[in-house]
Amino acid sequence: MELIKWRDAYNTGIGMFDEEHRCLVTMINRLYTALREGKEETVVKAILEELINYTREHFAHEEELMERHGYPELDAHRFEHNSFRSTIRDLSRMVNQGIDGLGRPLLQMLRDWLMHHIQEVDARYGRFFSEQEL
Template identity: 40%
Template sequence: MVFMPWTQALEVGIEEIDEQHRWLVDQTNSLHEALQGGASREQVGELLEGLMDYVMNHFIVEENLFSRLGYPEAEAHQAQHNLFSGQVMTLLARHESDEEVGADALELLKDWLVHHILKVDKAYVAHFRDHGLG
């Protein structure tokens, strides 16, 4: 059984964003599989670092769109990005300090992806479409 299945409910209808969100869901599932399969600390660390890098790049894409399209809620949305980035950095630091963070990472990722995509990201879709994107 897949830890976090991709569903149409997670789609925002903007191809570039949906592709990035799908990749994040896939990588969250890869982390789950690795943890279930007894992955080494190094493998878990690599997955966490890869997720962090990708999340940061995804946030840059979204924030550039906010700027380009004059999204009025950009500041609040970016604050959520910054909060999540800090939480992931804390998990990475804990992992590097030899703490077991796999379950915490999975919960954080799943909660973030579901809440953020279904509520926060979907809030910008109408604005983006009104400004010719999507």
């Protein structure tokens, strides 16, 4: 069962970024399924490791394109990325220290990120690049 089904509203208009965002939706749905099936502890650590790699690559892709084309909101966007990365690293450290029960807070954070960051913040760069005809 999926918590989130990909919708056109999540598209930024930049194919590579939209595909990378779909990976995030897949991670959210895997975590949701694990929570429903009582397999939280086996999945949370793996999801966090994937998120660390995902954010390193995906955020670098976004920021490089923004930098190259003079996106005016780059600094604010980078700040949001850094905050998200920091939260993911903190949660990963907590899991590695043996703290349980982080699956639901992680799921809520990821869902909120998808709804706010992708639909609002990333949508702005989508409009910017579209207006620049990139």
